[in-house]
Amino acid sequence: MRKNISSFIGRRRNWSIPYAFFLVFFVLIPLGLIVYYGFTDNEGDFSFTNFRKFWMQPEAMNTFIFSIGIALITTFLCLLLGYPAAYIMSRMNMRGAKILVMLFILPMWVNFLIRTLATVALFDFLSLPLGEGSLLFGMVYNFLPFMIYPIYNVLQKTDHSLIEAAQDLGANPRQVFFKTIMPLSAPGIYSGIMMVFMPVISTFAIAELLTINNIKLFGTTLQENIYNGMWNYGAALSLVMLLLIGVTSLLNNEGNAKAAEEGGLI
Amino acid sequence: MTKKFLASSYLGLLLVILYAPILIIVIFSFTEAKVLGNWTGFSMKLYTSLFQGGIHHSLTSALWNTLIIGLVAASVSTILGTMAAIGIYNLQPRPRKAIQLVNSIPILNPDIITAISLFLLFVSLGISQGYTTVILAHITFCTPYVVLSVLPRLRRMNENLYEAALDLGATPFLALRKIMLPELKPGMISGFILAFTLSIDDFVVTLFTIGNEGLETLSTYIYADARKGGLTPELRPLSAIIFITVLVLLLVINQRAAKKKL
Numbered sequence: 001m002r003k004n005i006s007s008f009i010g011r012r013r014n015w016s017i018p019y020a021f022f023l024v025f026f027v028l029i030p031l032g033l034i035v036y037y038g039f040t041d042n043e044g045d046f047s048f049t050n051f052r053k054f055w056m057q058p059e060a061m062n063t064f065i066f067s068i069g070i071a072l073i074t075t076f077l078c079l080l081l082g083y084p085a086a087y088i089m090s091r092m093n094m095r096g097a098k099i100l101v102m103l104f105i106l107p108m109w110v111n112f113l114i115r116t117l118a119t120v121a122l123f124d125f126l127s128l129p130l131g132e133g134s135l136l137f138g139m140v141y142n143f144l145p146f147m148i149y150p151i152y153n154v155l156q157k158t159d160h161s162l163i164e165a166a167q168d169l170g171a172n173p174r175q176v177f178f179k180t181i182m183p184l185s186a187p188g189i190y191s192g193i194m195m196v197f198m199p200v201i202s203t204f205a206i207a208e209l210l211t212i213n214n215i216k217l218f219g220t221t222l223q224e225n226i227y228n229g230m231w232n233y234g235a236a237l238s239l240v241m242l243l244l245i246g247v248t249s250l251l252n253n254e255g256n257a258k259a260a261e262e263g264g265l266i
Numbered sequence: 267m268t269k270k271f272l273a274s275s276y277l278g279l280l281l282v283i284l285y286a287p288i289l290i291i292v293i294f295s296f297t298e299a300k301v302l303g304n305w306t307g308f309s310m311k312l313y314t315s316l317f318q319g320g321i322h323h324s325l326t327s328a329l330w331n332t333l334i335i336g337l338v339a340a341s342v343s344t345i346l347g348t349m350a351a352i353g354i355y356n357l358q359p360r361p362r363k364a365i366q367l368v369n370s371i372p373i374l375n376p377d378i379i380t381a382i383s384l385f386l387l388f389v390s391l392g393i394s395q396g397y398t399t400v401i402l403a404h405i406t407f408c409t410p411y412v413v414l415s416v417l418p419r420l421r422r423m424n425e426n427l428y429e430a431a432l433d434l435g436a437t438p439f440l441a442l443r444k445i446m447l448p449e450l451k452p453g454m455i456s457g458f459i460l461a462f463t464l465s466i467d468d469f470v471v472t473l474f475t476i477g478n479e480g481l482e483t484l485s486t487y488i489y490a491d492a493r494k495g496g497l498t499p500e501l502r503p504l505s506a507i508i509f510i511t512v513l514v515l516l517l518v519i520n521q522r523a524a525k526k527k528l
Binding site: 085109 | 355356365405492501516
């Protein structure tokens with residue numbers, strides 16, 4: 001008996017068993033519960049009531065569309081501001097660039113709620129109004145490092161001779177950038193977009209704090225429903241968010257694969 | 267030349283904007299005003315009252331809760347994740363892929379989905395929420411990162427060493443301690459640090475699993491505080507201290523890494 005046990009433990013693949021059980025219990029079953037609650041009504045009968053409610057209620061729907069808009073604008077602004085920064089740093093010597101990258105990541109170590117409140121203080125300090133402007137500023141402020149880092153990582157590893165080759169073959173600086181550098185950095189751009197878009201679409205505290213509860217994002221709708229005991233409706237809304245995220249990452253993967261293919265042709 | 271100047275001033279401007287809010291917190295930690303943004307003269311009172319606790323007992327206990335939850339969750343995640351990584355590495359391709367797929371779910375899921383799913387689990391089972399549920403939830407989203415940081419070390423390890431130790435008469439446990447663990451240690455350490463950071467920084471999952479028995483972590487404390495309209499003034503010196511500690515730590519680590527390279 002003892003021998004059996006020790007040979008069981010001795011087989012190293014068995015060491016994954018505790019974690020496998022853990023994953024089933026704390027990841028798969030909870031996700032299953034979201035699906036279960038989403039597709040049942042208060043009595044526990046199967047129904048589409050929750051989704052119908054989402055479709056019919058303009059409030060949740062509007063918040064949903066508004067949140068997608070905010071997430072898109074934030075992602076775009078982060079790309080616009082972050083790409084040049086990543087590009088400049090990738091062209092610097094290693095030591096300087098390393099310190100700068102660290103400086104960009106360092107603010108993330110301050111609790112994001114405190115950072116957000118500090119943003120509010122900054123707006124107060126400059127006597128600027130709190131609203132959509134402060135919301136976008138706060139979002140970009142919070143998520144810009146997530147855009148810079150992956151792009152920098154890819155750019156820093158690109159083969160410089162490809163860029164020189166483009167120059168030698170007579171491409172002007174614009175062509176070099178759009179035909180060579182940009183396609184080569186596409187994987188970084190894609191992962192940056194994912195790392196900004198996904199958290200923005202699901203945040204809930206940032207928006208409340210930055211606009212003194214004036215603007216609500218979809219994450220807040222989710223949280224309020226769960227908090228008010230509307231588990232079924234909240235679960236259904238979670239499924240809607242999961243669907244959106246699934247579609248986004250699918251599109252992103254496809255784009256990334258395409259970019260890799262085109263990159264291979266160069 | 268102008269190009270270079272433009273480039274560095276662009277980076278400088280971004281950094282100034284990025285650091286302005288933090289700078290404001292640090293500056294205003296040296297004044298007594300209740301509202302962030304009012305300057306009422308230099309004073310160290312907030313620092314002394316932060317350390318004396320007493321009046322702001324709830325803030326100190328929130329800080330302790332955050333640290334304890336972070337340490338427990340990171341330790342358990344590191345052990346569970348390392349064992350899992352060793353197991354996963356030795357599995358057949360098909361189950362290995364399955365576990366790795368499920369392992370990536372908590373990483374890819376937005377934290378609010380993880381939070382709601384765990385909330386539904388705990389309420390469905392009728393488990394009362396508190397310390398245990400928060401720690402379990404934190405282990406759930408921390409362990410995948412440990413697995414991901416230990417697996418590459420295993421791939422780099424020489425398989426034969428472990429087998430050789432067994433052939434030479436070492437028990438699996440001894441071989442694990444003497445051969446495997448030293449090889450895996452860097453991955454385990456970075457996994458632990460990552461897990462601890464994620465845990466102390468987490469807000470959403472904590473909020474959904476902490477229950478309403480009055481347990482607070484730093485994040486939920488700040489959130490509750492902010493919703494009440496103000497920010498406990500003592501949070502300013504606390505944030506300043508945390509920020510400067512991290513800054514110094516990172517500088518030291520960088521310096522040591524640079525020295526090692528020489």
